[in-house]
Amino acid sequence: MIPGRVLIIDDEESFRHMLSVILQKENYEVEIASNGEEGLRKLTSSHFDQVLCDIRMPQMDGMEFLEEAKKVAAGVTIIMMSAYGTIDTAIEAMKLGAYDYVSKPFKPDEIILTLKKAEERERLRKENELLRKEIQKEYSFNNIVSKNQKMLDIFEVIKKVAPYKSTILITGESGTGKELIARALHYHSDRSGRPFIPVNCGAIPENLLESELFGHAKGAFTDAVRMKKGLFEEADGGTLFLDEIGELPAPLQVKLLRVLQDGEIRRVGESKSIQIDVRIIAATVKDLAREVRENRFREDLFYRLNVLPIHLPPLRERREDIPLLVNHFVNKYSQAMNKPVRGISPKALEVLVNYKWSGNVRELENTIERAIVLTDKENIELENLPIELQNFREETPAAPLAEEEYSIKKASKVLEIGLIKKALKKTKGNHTHAARLLEISHRALLYKIREYGIVENER
Ligand SMILES: Nc1ncnc2c1ncn2[C@@H]1O[C@H](COP(=O)(O)OP(=O)(O)OP(=O)(O)O)[C@@H](O)[C@H]1O
Numbered sequence: 001m002i003p004g005r006v007l008i009i010d011d012e013e014s015f016r017h018m019l020s021v022i023l024q025k026e027n028y029e030v031e032i033a034s035n036g037e038e039g040l041r042k043l044t045s046s047h048f049d050q051v052l053c054d055i056r057m058p059q060m061d062g063m064e065f066l067e068e069a070k071k072v073a074a075g076v077t078i079i080m081m082s083a084y085g086t087i088d089t090a091i092e093a094m095k096l097g098a099y100d101y102v103s104k105p106f107k108p109d110e111i112i113l114t115l116k117k118a119e120e121r122e123r124l125r126k127e128n129e130l131l132r133k134e135i136q137k138e139y140s141f142n143n144i145v146s147k148n149q150k151m152l153d154i155f156e157v158i159k160k161v162a163p164y165k166s167t168i169l170i171t172g173e174s175g176t177g178k179e180l181i182a183r184a185l186h187y188h189s190d191r192s193g194r195p196f197i198p199v200n201c202g203a204i205p206e207n208l209l210e211s212e213l214f215g216h217a218k219g220a221f222t223d224a225v226r227m228k229k230g231l232f233e234e235a236d237g238g239t240l241f242l243d244e245i246g247e248l249p250a251p252l253q254v255k256l257l258r259v260l261q262d263g264e265i266r267r268v269g270e271s272k273s274i275q276i277d278v279r280i281i282a283a284t285v286k287d288l289a290r291e292v293r294e295n296r297f298r299e300d301l302f303y304r305l306n307v308l309p310i311h312l313p314p315l316r317e318r319r320e321d322i323p324l325l326v327n328h329f330v331n332k333y334s335q336a337m338n339k340p341v342r343g344i345s346p347k348a349l350e351v352l353v354n355y356k357w358s359g360n361v362r363e364l365e366n367t368i369e370r371a372i373v374l375t376d377k378e379n380i381e382l383e384n385l386p387i388e389l390q391n392f393r394e395e396t397p398a399a400p401l402a403e404e405e406y407s408i409k410k411a412s413k414v415l416e417i418g419l420i421k422k423a424l425k426k427t428k429g430n431h432t433h434a435a436r437l438l439e440i441s442h443r444a445l446l447y448k449i450r451e452y453g454i455v456e457n458e459r
């Protein structure tokens with residue numbers, strides 16, 4: 001780390017000089033001031049990383065300087081020095097915002113060590129801030145990729161409802177981005193500085209789930225050797241994400257309903273309730289209304305949860321997102337793995353656009369990650385895709401168009417691709433026979449196969 005700029009404030013000329021020499025030897029850039037006022041002027045007009053300030057000085061003393069300095073340069077690290085130091089002054093200086101305190105006289109090593117420690121702390125603080133920003137960025141809209149109208153509408157809804165505490169129910173098939181959306185809701189609310197805690201209601205054994213969620217008193221049951229806070233308490237001020245809510249056992253459905261109604265929880269084995277402030281976001285792959293009809297989910301809880309429903313469409317109903325997502329994941333994983341992969345060949349992309357994607361975006365993401373591991377070229381090629389994708393053929397004409405798509409040209413292309421594939425399948429890849437079925441010339445067929453990047457089965 002490069003030594004920073006240090007301002008020395010002391011009324012004693014010989015001391016200032018001695019300290020300057022010590023610091024300059026360690027490559028610090030040093031400025032000096034002989035009293036608080038002069039120091040404050042320098043601090044206002046220039047940038048310093050650290051200030052070493054004497055406490056006893058005529059005119060403005062160290063304590064006064066400290067108070068003023070915090071107003072003009074909030075981020076600067078101030079270390080106080082004094083020969084008359086008592087513990088009281090030290091504590092008072094720290095209370096006023098000084099980072100540390102050294103008593104004169106001190107050895108050169110001692111002051112250098114103090115400066116280094118302060119630098120390290122500052123570095124960690126900055127790193128932390130950066131990481132927090134990174135995490136927030138990761139879940140901002142910029143990282144939820146879509147141009148599908150239904151998804152864009154959902155982004156608008158998120159912006160609108162994020163600031164409120166209303167309960168939200170997110171539904172959608174596995175891998176459609178439910179958790180991603182839940183996090184986006186959290187990070188777009190003023191709860192973002194507080195925890196976002198995900199709980200998978202289906203993954204925790206029924207007998208443990210209650211104490212996981214609500215905590216327990218000491219001695220509440222055999223293993224309860226000490227009091228434990230539950231996840232509701234841990235999430236206080238933030239968001240609790242109840243994933244797979246459809247798996248919540250009936251007794252806990254009642255308890256959750258009570259939390260939603262009263263805003264309080266009770267630890268297992270305790271009689272008094274605790275007030276909590278938690279936003280609930282629930283998610284499920286199940287059709288909860290049907291679960292209610294079939295008596296597996298409480299109707300009253302369903303209505304409590306379903307205040308603001310968000311339904312994420314499966315990937316096969318928004319195929320226009322596939323090229324975007326592919327691009328997004330290619331960037332993500334080529335960077336992460338430090339491989340110079342730029343894109344994907346048209347043939348491979350065509351296969352991806354037409355695949356059924358029952359595992360939705362997660363499955364697509366895994367496919368791209370794997371392909372980037374396997375490829376040693378600039379582009380992902382057909383052979384880098386899993387064999388079941390390479391062999392996948394839709395029975396019906398290719399990709400259905402997005403709902404909001406009216407272009408005749410695009411629709412005809414989709415239709416043509418579907419018919420050509422069907423004909424090639426039927427004729428086991430014989431171009432002449434396929435062209436006859438399609439009632440086009442042999443040359444036209446070859447042209448179209450190339451133009452549309454149609455993948456042919458090995459003959
Ligand atoms: N629109 C999107 N843009 C970018 N990445 C996405 C998008 N949707 C989902 N993903 C990514 O796909 C993966 C799966 O998303 P997520 O975990 O949110 O799905 P889920 O609906 O909670 O799935 P499950 O029901 O299986 O838990 C994650 O890595 C997520 O970042």
Ligand SMILES: [Mg+2]
Pocket residue numbers: 178179243
């Ligand atoms: Mg999930």
